[in-house]
Amino acid sequence: MNIWIAIALTAVGCYVVKLVGLLVPAGALERPLVQRLAALLPAALLAALTAQQTFSMNGALVLDARAAGLGAAALALVLRAPFLVVVGAAVVVTAGIRAIGG
Amino acid sequence: MRDALGVGIAVGLSGFAFGVTSAGAGLSILQTCALSLLVFTGASQFALVGALAAGGNPFTAAAGAFFLGTRNAFYGLRLSQLLAVPRVMRPLAAHFVIDETTAVSLAQPTRRAARIGFTVTGLTLYVLWNLTTLLGALGAEAIGDTAAWGLDAAGPAVFLALLAPMLRTTTERIVAALAVVLGLGFLPVLPAGVPVLMAALAAPAVLWLQGRRTAGAEDKTAMTGDERTGR
Numbered sequence: 001m002n003i004w005i006a007i008a009l010t011a012v013g014c015y016v017v018k019l020v021g022l023l024v025p026a027g028a029l030e031r032p033l034v035q036r037l038a039a040l041l042p043a044a045l046l047a048a049l050t051a052q053q054t055f056s057m058n059g060a061l062v063l064d065a066r067a068a069g070l071g072a073a074a075l076a077l078v079l080r081a082p083f084l085v086v087v088g089a090a091v092v093v094t095a096g097i098r099a100i101g102g
Numbered sequence: 103m104r105d106a107l108g109v110g111i112a113v114g115l116s117g118f119a120f121g122v123t124s125a126g127a128g129l130s131i132l133q134t135c136a137l138s139l140l141v142f143t144g145a146s147q148f149a150l151v152g153a154l155a156a157g158g159n160p161f162t163a164a165a166g167a168f169f170l171g172t173r174n175a176f177y178g179l180r181l182s183q184l185l186a187v188p189r190v191m192r193p194l195a196a197h198f199v200i201d202e203t204t205a206v207s208l209a210q211p212t213r214r215a216a217r218i219g220f221t222v223t224g225l226t227l228y229v230l231w232n233l234t235t236l237l238g239a240l241g242a243e244a245i246g247d248t249a250a251w252g253l254d255a256a257g258p259a260v261f262l263a264l265l266a267p268m269l270r271t272t273t274e275r276i277v278a279a280l281a282v283v284l285g286l287g288f289l290p291v292l293p294a295g296v297p298v299l300m301a302a303l304a305a306p307a308v309l310w311l312q313g314r315r316t317a318g319a320e321d322k323t324a325m326t327g328d329e330r331t332g333r
Contacts, residue, residue, distance in 0.1 A: 003133055006160035010150050011140035013168035018143075019196040021178020022187060030179070033309070038176045039268075040277050040305035045170045046145065046265040047278035048285030048301030053152050053258040056289055069255035070262060077266045083112040087119060090259035095252030 069094030109202050109223070110230060116144050117231040119256040121238020123148065126248035127155035131239045138235035142228060143200050145264055146171040148257050149298070158295030166298045177204040184208065184216050198224030273308060280304035 054070045055061055073090040081089070117138065124134040129151060137147050146167035153163035178199045181187070184207060187195045198220065206223045210216040242248055269275050285301035292300065 002160045003129055003154060006150060006154060006163045007133060007136055007140070009160065009164035010137070010146060010167045010171075013164060014141050014143050014146050014171040014174070015196065017168070017172050017175040018178055018199040019193060021175035021180075021199060022182045022192045022196050024179070033313075035176065036309060037305055038173055040274065040309065041302060042145070042170060042173050043265060043268040043274050044277050044281035044302050044304040045149070045166065045298060046261050046268070047281040048298050048304075049149055049152060049166075050258045050261040050265060051282040052156075052285050052289060052298065053261070054255075055286060056156070059157065059294060060290060061286060065252070066255045066258065069252060070258055073255075073259040073262050077263060083263055084115055086263045087115065087256055087259045090255040091252040093252070094255035095250065098250060098252065 065094045065097035066090075068097050109206070110226060113144075113202060113227050114230045114234045116260055117234030118238040118241070119253075119260055120144065120147055120151075121235040121240075122242040122245075122248060122253050123238075123257045124151040124235075125239045125242035126253060127151040129154070131236070131243070134239040135232065135236055138232045141167075141171075142197060142231065143171050143174060144231070145261070148260060152257055153295045153298070156294040159293070162293065162295030162299065166295060166302075169299070169302055173201075174199050177201070180204065181207055181220065184213065185220055186213065195220075195224075198228065200224075200227075202227055273312065277304050277308045280308060 050070070054066045055063065057064070069090040069092075072093040073086045076086040076089045120138065121134055124137065124147070125131070129137075134151075137150065141147050141150075149170050150163050150167040153166055154160075158166075178196065181195075181199060181204060182192075185195075203220050203223045207216045207220040210219045242253070245251060245253075248254060265278065269278055281301040281304040284304055285297050288297035288300045
């Protein structure tokens with residue numbers, strides 16, 4: 001039930017912010033400070049989510065095979081690899097290290 | 103055309119990764135597909151299932167996903183001027199206001215081309231995203247233990263790939279670094295889902311500090327009484 005509540009809240013919330021952009025008169029959201037905040041907010045959230053989903057397990061900080069997988073993804077990004085290769089590298093390296101008992 | 107193909111393949115793959123991640127996080131196939139059908143903004147969906155998997159309560163989990171989705175409001179603002187969407191069509195068009203449709207529309211030379219680009223990209227990606235989500239969720243059930251296949255690393259890798267192009271300026275890098283410190287630092291002490299919201303504060307905090315620094319510098323150098331200061 002909790003999952004359905006979360007799904008409903010997210011669906012409504014995400015739809016409303018999409019619609020707001022189309023409905024509000026131009027200028028309301030065009031203040032430079034608001035624009036800059038809107039550009040930086042996703043960067044902050046994505047950075048925190050990346051770190052958390054790599055270095056945590058059940059609310060505790062851990063270092064496991066996923067860290068190596070993310071390292072591989074980062075290397076692929078630096079080498080300007082396409083999206084598929086970036087995600088594939090993370091999955092393959094993580095699975096590989098687990099297979100050899102890491 | 104090649105761009106469209108590239109965008110399609112990337113979105114299809116993220117859809118598959120999302121289906122697998124969501125099933126691995128303990129959501130049913132129906133719940134996974136409902137997210138892709140109703141939310142249709144990838145990063146928010148990944149964030150939500152990640153927070154639920156970590157044991158977050160539905161409200162903090164949804165709040166993180168919501169804040170990640172707020173960027174779509176700013177896309178909508180640019181698109182409403184560019185496309186001049188008729189009033190009755192806006193509730194329908196809103197569902198397609200995402201990163202990819204915005205990028206394609208903004209790249210078109212005329213309003214007509216932008217409208218076609220928006221509609222075609224939106225419809226194609228919607229179908230593709232939902233089909234691949236279903237395939238991913240079904241695939242995860244067939245695979246069984248998703249962690250043994252390293253698939254729990256797919257979510258963070260998708261986030262990192264989305265984050266990378268946002269780290270061009272020093273400000274963006276400082277915000278991201280601070281968010282990582284806050285997100286990990288608060289993780290052991292606050293309930294699941296809340297640390298991400300604390301990390302989001304990195305954005306206004308850095309902007310505020312920057313504003314103070316530039317305001318201070320302007321006070322010393324230019325005594326013009328410029329009205330724009332601090333606005």
